[in-house]
Amino acid sequence: MSTTTPEPTTAVGKAADWADTRMGASKLVREFGRKIFPSHWSFMLGEVSLYSFIIVVLTGTYLTFFFYPAMGELHYDGPYVPLQGVEMSQAYQSTLYISFELRGGLLIRQMHHWGALLFVAAVSIHMLRVFFTGAFRRPRELNWLVGVGLLALSWAAGFTGYSLPDDLLSGNGLRIIDGIIKAIPLVGTYISFFLFGGEFPGIDIISRLYTLHIMIIPAAIIALIAIHLIFVVVHKHTQWPQAGNTERNVVGEPVLPTFAAKGGGFFFLVFALIAGLSAFFQINPVWNYGPYDPSPVSAGTQPDWYIGWADGILRIAPGWMEFYIFGWPISMNILVAVIIMVGVLVGMAVWPFFEAWVAKDNREHHVLDRPRNAPTRTAVGVAFVVWYLVMWAGASGDLIAVFFHMSLNDMIYIFRFLFFFGPIIAYIVTKRICLGLQRKDREVALHGRETGRILRLPHGEFIEVHEPLDPHSAWRLVAFDSPEYVPAQADENGKISTAEKWRGRFSKFFFEDRVAPLSKAELEAAHAHNEGHGHHLDSEGNDQDGQGRPLPH
Amino acid sequence: MALAVLLLLGLLLTGGAYAMFTNSASANAQQVSAQDIAEGEKLFVANCATCHGMNAEGSENGPSLIGVGAAAVDFQVGTGRMPLQMHGPQAARKAPQFNEEETAQLAAYVASLAPGPAIPDDEYLDPALGDPAAGGGLFRTNCAMCHNVVGSGGALTRGKYAPSLSGVSERHIYEAMQTGPQNMPKFNDASLTPEEKRDIIAYLDEINTMTAPGGFKLGSLGPVAEGLFIWFFGLGAVIGLTVWLSARAK
Amino acid sequence: MSSKEHTVTSDELDVNGHTNPGLPEHKPRLTDTYPEIERRFERQVAGWFVLSMLGTVLFIVSFIAIEPGESYDLMRLSNTLLGLGATLALLGIGVGAIVWAKNLMNDHEVTESRHDIHGSEEDRAIAVEIIKQAKEESGIARRPLIRNTLIAALALAPLPAVIVFRELGPLPGDKLFNTLWDQGVRLAIDTGGIPENPRLLRAEDVTIGSVVHVIPENIHDGDHALDEKAKAAVLLMKIDPDELNEDPERADWSYDGIVAYSKICTHVGCPVALYEHQTHHLLCPCHQSTFDVTDHCKVIFGPAKRPLPQLPITVDSEGYLVAQSDFPDPVGPTFWEINTR
Numbered sequence A: 001m002s003t004t005t006p007e008p009t010t011a012v013g014k015a016a017d018w019a020d021t022r023m024g025a026s027k028l029v030r031e032f033g034r035k036i037f038p039s040h041w042s043f044m045l046g047e048v049s050l051y052s053f054i055i056v057v058l059t060g061t062y063l064t065f066f067f068y069p070a071m072g073e074l075h076y077d078g079p080y081v082p083l084q085g086v087e088m089s090q091a092y093q094s095t096l097y098i099s100f101e102l103r104g105g106l107l108i109r110q111m112h113h114w115g116a117l118l119f120v121a122a123v124s125i126h127m128l129r130v131f132f133t134g135a136f137r138r139p140r141e142l143n144w145l146v147g148v149g150l151l152a153l154s155w156a157a158g159f160t161g162y163s164l165p166d167d168l169l170s171g172n173g174l175r176i177i178d179g180i181i182k183a184i185p186l187v188g189t190y191i192s193f194f195l196f197g198g199e200f201p202g203i204d205i206i207s208r209l210y211t212l213h214i215m216i217i218p219a220a221i222i223a224l225i226a227i228h229l230i231f232v233v234v235h236k237h238t239q240w241p242q243a244g245n246t247e248r249n250v251v252g253e254p255v256l257p258t259f260a261a262k263g264g265g266f267f268f269l270v271f272a273l274i275a276g277l278s279a280f281f282q283i284n285p286v287w288n289y290g291p292y293d294p295s296p297v298s299a300g301t302q303p304d305w306y307i308g309w310a311d312g313i314l315r316i317a318p319g320w321m322e323f324y325i326f327g328w329p330i331s332m333n334i335l336v337a338v339i340i341m342v343g344v345l346v347g348m349a350v351w352p353f354f355e356a357w358v359a360k361d362n363r364e365h366h367v368l369d370r371p372r373n374a375p376t377r378t379a380v381g382v383a384f385v386v387w388y389l390v391m392w393a394g395a396s397g398d399l400i401a402v403f404f405h406m407s408l409n410d411m412i413y414i415f416r417f418l419f420f421f422g423p424i425i426a427y428i429v430t431k432r433i434c435l436g437l438q439r440k441d442r443e444v445a446l447h448g449r450e451t452g453r454i455l456r457l458p459h460g461e462f463i464e465v466h467e468p469l470d471p472h473s474a475w476r477l478v479a480f481d482s483p484e485y486v487p488a489q490a491d492e493n494g495k496i497s498t499a500e501k502w503r504g505r506f507s508k509f510f511f512e513d514r515v516a517p518l519s520k521a522e523l524e525a526a527h528a529h530n531e532g533h534g535h536h537l538d539s540e541g542n543d544q545d546g547q548g549r550p551l552p553h
Numbered sequence B: 001m002a003l004a005v006l007l008l009l010g011l012l013l014t015g016g017a018y019a020m021f022t023n024s025a026s027a028n029a030q031q032v033s034a035q036d037i038a039e040g041e042k043l044f045v046a047n048c049a050t051c052h053g054m055n056a057e058g059s060e061n062g063p064s065l066i067g068v069g070a071a072a073v074d075f076q077v078g079t080g081r082m083p084l085q086m087h088g089p090q091a092a093r094k095a096p097q098f099n100e101e102e103t104a105q106l107a108a109y110v111a112s113l114a115p116g117p118a119i120p121d122d123e124y125l126d127p128a129l130g131d132p133a134a135g136g137g138l139f140r141t142n143c144a145m146c147h148n149v150v151g152s153g154g155a156l157t158r159g160k161y162a163p164s165l166s167g168v169s170e171r172h173i174y175e176a177m178q179t180g181p182q183n184m185p186k187f188n189d190a191s192l193t194p195e196e197k198r199d200i201i202a203y204l205d206e207i208n209t210m211t212a213p214g215g216f217k218l219g220s221l222g223p224v225a226e227g228l229f230i231w232f233f234g235l236g237a238v239i240g241l242t243v244w245l246s247a248r249a250k
Numbered sequence C: 001m002s003s004k005e006h007t008v009t010s011d012e013l014d015v016n017g018h019t020n021p022g023l024p025e026h027k028p029r030l031t032d033t034y035p036e037i038e039r040r041f042e043r044q045v046a047g048w049f050v051l052s053m054l055g056t057v058l059f060i061v062s063f064i065a066i067e068p069g070e071s072y073d074l075m076r077l078s079n080t081l082l083g084l085g086a087t088l089a090l091l092g093i094g095v096g097a098i099v100w101a102k103n104l105m106n107d108h109e110v111t112e113s114r115h116d117i118h119g120s121e122e123d124r125a126i127a128v129e130i131i132k133q134a135k136e137e138s139g140i141a142r143r144p145l146i147r148n149t150l151i152a153a154l155a156l157a158p159l160p161a162v163i164v165f166r167e168l169g170p171l172p173g174d175k176l177f178n179t180l181w182d183q184g185v186r187l188a189i190d191t192g193g194i195p196e197n198p199r200l201l202r203a204e205d206v207t208i209g210s211v212v213h214v215i216p217e218n219i220h221d222g223d224h225a226l227d228e229k230a231k232a233a234v235l236l237m238k239i240d241p242d243e244l245n246e247d248p249e250r251a252d253w254s255y256d257g258i259v260a261y262s263k264i265c266t267h268v269g270c271p272v273a274l275y276e277h278q279t280h281h282l283l284c285p286c287h288q289s290t291f292d293v294t295d296h297c298k299v300i301f302g303p304a305k306r307p308l309p310q311l312p313i314t315v316d317s318e319g320y321l322v323a324q325s326d327f328p329d330p331v332g333p334t335f336w337e338i339n340t341r
Helices: A011-023 A025-032 A041-064 A090-100 A105-132 A141-163 A168-182 A188-196 A205-235 A255-280 A305-316 A332-359 A375-394 A397-403 A408-447 A471-478 A498-511 A520-533 B002-014 B034-047 B069-078 B100-113 B132-142 B170-179 B194-209 B223-246 C035-065 C072-103 C121-138 C144-156 C158-168 C225-232 C248-253
Strands: A073-075 A087-089 A249-254 A322-325 A328-331 A449-456 A462-467 C110-113 C187-189 C211-216 C234-238 C258-262 C274-276 C281-283 C290-292 C298-301 C313-315 C321-323
Touching: A011 A025, A041 A105, A041 A205, A041 A255, A041 B223, A087 A090, A090 A105, A105 A141, A105 A255, A105 A305, A105 A375, A105 B223, A105 C072, A141 A168, A141 A205, A141 A305, A141 A332, A168 A188, A168 A305, A168 A332, A188 A205, A188 C158, A249 A255, A255 B223, A255 C072, A305 A332, A305 A375, A305 A408, A305 B223, A322 A332, A328 A332, A332 A375, A332 A498, A375 A397, A375 A408, A375 A498, A397 A408, A408 A471, A408 A520, B034 B100, B069 B100, B069 B170, B132 B194, B170 B194, B223 C072, C035 C072, C144 C158, C187 C321, C211 C225, C258 C313
Parallel strands: none
Antiparallel strands: A073 A087, A249 C110, A322 A328, A449 A462, C187 C211, C211 C234, C234 C258, C274 C281, C281 C290, C290 C298, C313 C321
């Protein structure tokens, strides 16, 4: 290329030429420089996940320079008085060294931990955004699967890190993991002995978790993030249903310069937030817990938040769920936590395909659903969130009990009840709210916004002035996908297969309750009607389309 | 008032000088004036006898206090747990109803009924003389499962709880270990020697007075508080930033 | 590049019969209209970048000036100032860049067309052709012997990568059934960690209402003391014999109302250490399993199933509390082979 272009003269030009002749930089800039990213706050949540992961990698790398992942015993002689002379592992000792003696060590450690908590939280809320807006639909199903993998890996990264300091809290966490592993039928005892290099706690577990924590898991996360981002480039970003946005375009800001400046600036803001949290708020003060010792335990022994729901299941499940078949134990009271965690991941992975199958919808979707416009999906999502929250809260039942002066036992009974009924209530309530919002949208599109101004007409009738929507605002309310109930269909032989019967049932469950979007004819009729009043006025009582409820005059 | 207490403590302990040689703070022989005991009995009859019986022999509503010793009375009345405000799963700490002199008189009266643990000697209450590191190990083994590793408190069964230990005086901590108030087990001088109890006091003193190196402690409640904080504050701030960032400028 | 961008046309795709009205008209910002406001934002952005530099200086100065590790106050001061410096350094750059982008950079929305994700018909045809050619040239379809043996070889090849993990640890053997407790092993007080000189216990040291955390005196005898402690930790409680509801077969496992139970929860192994001396309940702080000490530590609430194993105790000729034997039942969480012995 440089052979055909004139020799650059400026320094920048020379540098650009150097880069282009070695890696084809001009093609990259041409390809990516003007890529369009729609601008909406909820589209930045994935960035938060990415940025907090980068920050965690940076701070974690620094920590590895000073942390000794070893369980050899020594006596502490550092500045923390309540542990002086106490026997502890090298892992714990070096964590204390990082915290107390290394300049900036405590800050970096706290940034690593706050960053990790934020990372998993951001991944979770990003996935909720993707779910509730239907962004997982074709062609993005595979990227959703990558996201599910990243979620599971973020839990693994978090838990292996939580266990490393070898303090009393993390040691008891490992002990619980050991108990869960031992509950696995047939092979549990062997897996436990292999993982711990013999009996719990042994002297190997910290270095083994360390290898997983700093090598395998981050490598897998980085690989999946790369795939995730390539998919984003291939698919281009989704966008909200707004005037000007269609299934065939992307409307937003170009990467260079605006999005790069905003996104790049946002990286620094997330970094600043984590630094600020770490400057002022103490996290995981490992020195409080003392070295791991299998005999003591602290009240309020809990995992980090993202494992909390599994711990909650362990608390909620009653003991009778453990049973014996010819003397062989099946500890369902413990295994249920594993089954639910795996089941949730599988359920998430399957959902896009399930929903497409139920709705017989194989189209590409680049314009998002507003959550209200997919009432059943939204209701299922909220039901899941409530279910998750119940399990998560279950892990802090003891703290809630103390805080609200309640009985610990009653808390667990309440959680057992909510475990089953919380999601059902949430489903019903959410679905009704969604349908109500859809009806409201319909009303607003038909008759305009309520202004709160009351007029008295010459013949004495009071009406509220409604302000008609401009076409740009109205678009959002009328232009949405609204699948209908498709009963089970017979195949070419005239038979209805079992799978198709089920699909029909699910379709009924999903789409039977439905508020139809306004057709163009309905909208035009309403506008003509509104025009008739001359002042863009309307009163609820004059509603003629049968959707509204007549108000008493 | 503090002087009066010191004087009283001196009086209580002069008769039990042998305690220092046997390394026991549970001096059974206590010398208090007969007047104190008489005053204490009056207070007892007026304020405690309804539940504990006219002669502290106990009733359906309260346990017998014969043999519980001055330490138990000093703890229960000194921390405001007794007299009980209302029946519930557990008596809560509240502002004491009696002043220190009256508390001491009540203690003297109950102690006069039968031998029991005495109010501990100052020697065993001074954190400066204890070993906080040894105390930390003992605290984690014997206390942390209920009171949390830094004494933030925790839940017990059916509405009972282990209270927070911050702001509890050294004397009351000692007396609680010694007498096992409510559902707390007793730690006699064999399971935790007076020196070990002092080590625990030294540990609590150290962690309660030290500056938290990392910043605000969020209640020292562990990962639950941290998780709530990152969701409400951390993620809340992040969402605020994203909204600002993607909003159009005016 | 410019071919990808085009102004939006309003009729690209109708939805529910409605015509997309297209992007609303661009509204100019204050900075687009008033040059003095534009200059003010320019100064503001520069101000944020200067703040960042000050933050960096604060970080470096604090890093050099404050040595943590001398006192808790210095640790706190160091952490706060370093963190504040880093926060300002990062915040200045972040806010500056975003204020710049929002107020001074072009804010006209740009539209890009989406293209089909799949290849063109031609691409597909060529791809099919390439794969066909590869099949032909390798002859994989024509030579089933090679194909099948390759598949078998590939299927077997990972096995060594699985089997090497056998070396991760020893086989369980009977380790989960045995602890250091044995006939005549004396009970020693657990003072935290692994004590150098275990302090032994006499029966009269345990009084009603008290609880003693106990380990075997020979805690150093195992390969690794913490592994042994993880199985052998015991709680010793003395209960008025009238309140103790003992199984006649186990009546001689206690001594004068003193009972010893494993401290390791039969649920997932947390130390069950919360003893309520009035209710005689033991509560696990991790998952709230509750055991009734008066009734051989049967589970009365929570997720555990099996009672805590009891350690039979008595006193030896010197008056020390000793174990009569090892635990008759395995301690800790349920495991698959638990009933094989």
